Amino acid sequence: MMHKIAVFRTLQLGDMLCAMPAIATMxxxxxxxxxxxxxxxxxxxxxxxxxxxxxxxxxxxHCLI
Numbered sequence: 001m002m003h004k005i006a007v008f009r010t011l012q013l014g015d016m017l018c019a020m021p022a023i024a025t026m027x028x029x030x031x032x033x034x035x036x037x038x039x040x041x042x043x044x045x046x047x048x049x050x051x052x053x054x055x056x057x058x059x060x061x062h063c064l065i
Contacts, residue, residue, distance in 0.1 A: 024050075
């Protein structure tokens, strides 16, 4: 059975580094799953360094008009 797992928007570098062990564990426990990271566009180069995150989805955040 194929799973899709999304991690939504850990805000900055420190938050992301704290979340990485949990994200790696999810990929270990669900190796056939697709792990999506949904976050701010400036995090994409950092996210691409980790092989257990499969896809990056840019989310611009909340904007007040």
